[in-house]
Amino acid sequence: MTDDDQDNSPDQHEHWKHHGVQVIKGDRLDPNTAQTPGMFRQAAINHARVGAQKIWAGTVSIQPNAKTGVHHHGELESVIYVVRGKARMRWGERLEFVAEAGPGDFIYVPPFVPHQEINASPDEPLECVLVRSDNEAVVVNITDVDPVEKPEEVYWVDPIHKQPE
Numbered sequence: 001m002t003d004d005d006q007d008n009s010p011d012q013h014e015h016w017k018h019h020g021v022q023v024i025k026g027d028r029l030d031p032n033t034a035q036t037p038g039m040f041r042q043a044a045i046n047h048a049r050v051g052a053q054k055i056w057a058g059t060v061s062i063q064p065n066a067k068t069g070v071h072h073h074g075e076l077e078s079v080i081y082v083v084r085g086k087a088r089m090r091w092g093e094r095l096e097f098v099a100e101a102g103p104g105d106f107i108y109v110p111p112f113v114p115h116q117e118i119n120a121s122p123d124e125p126l127e128c129v130l131v132r133s134d135n136e137a138v139v140v141n142i143t144d145v146d147p148v149e150k151p152e153e154v155y156w157v158d159p160i161h162k163q164p165e
Helices: 010-019
Strands: 040-045 056-062 078-084 087-091 097-101 106-109 115-119 126-132
Touching: 056 115, 087 106, 097 106
Parallel strands: none
Antiparallel strands: 040 056, 056 126, 078 106, 078 126, 087 097, 087 115
16 A cells, blocks of 8 residues: 555544544443353444444353353354363264364354354363354354253353353
8 A cells, every 4th residue: 555545634534533443341241142051142242332343253262071052153254262271172963063162272163053062171261263254243053953961051150141050
């Protein structure tokens, strides 16, 4: 890009000031996003929060030994980056396929693939970063699949959901 290609007008300067790079603090994520039983998703980047046009990003936390419900994300592609813990992914029509990932690993989930996230650790939460190929959090929960690993009722423990006594 040359100097002639740049718009250095006062209007552009003011626009970038308010609509340029945005930092979303980790303690300011939005829990008001599509959920699946057994996991807790929070949005960081989406259309409503920052005006994103083509991506959605956020976090997911899964308690020790928890197994989510079966779901897919419609036409969206998903990337999961494991920050902490041990992820076991099951996928397929009856969740017959399995793979595991640990900290530093990336997981790719193609469109419409039924899957289940499992925290394979008995004592450590699974913490991941999610990125999807659209600005909305599409989640289609599937109830007519008999998964290999049955979902378990787990309590979400986070700033909104407290551990029952």
